[in-house]
Amino acid sequence: MLDKNTSDIVRTNKLRDEYINIRKEIETLRKKQISKLEQMQSGCGHPLIAERDYIPQTLLNLNHIPPARICEVCGYEEEGWGTGYKTLKETDARIIRKVREEDFYKLRSPLHKLPLINQ
Ligand SMILES: [Zn+2]
Numbered sequence: 001m002l003d004k005n006t007s008d009i010v011r012t013n014k015l016r017d018e019y020i021n022i023r024k025e026i027e028t029l030r031k032k033q034i035s036k037l038e039q040m041q042s043g044c045g046h047p048l049i050a051e052r053d054y055i056p057q058t059l060l061n062l063n064h065i066p067p068a069r070i071c072e073v074c075g076y077e078e079e080g081w082g083t084g085y086k087t088l089k090e091t092d093a094r095i096i097r098k099v100r101e102e103d104f105y106k107l108r109s110p111l112h113k114l115p116l117i118n119q
Pocket of ligand 1: 041044045046047071072073074075076
């Protein structure tokens, strides 16, 4: 019985060590991922912008949701109420197209799915 317990402990400890090592690898990859995102977004001129209109309040959502813009190149995103857009403001060099809410979220999802391990 002792032998069985010992082998169980050894096996579990090995799995535990592997689990901890995977966590460390994920931490390293997360930092690398965030760094790449920051590099990508700070180096982008945001030439192609998609904009969705504000979303009116509903019974489930008691506040209006501000309009938003997203850069279709790097995924940088901004809300447009209050002082308005800062980084994604209108310029002569930018193409800004209006999109429906669902299309806006489709543009957003590929990049926002990446940092899932941020939780
Ligand atoms: Zn951009």
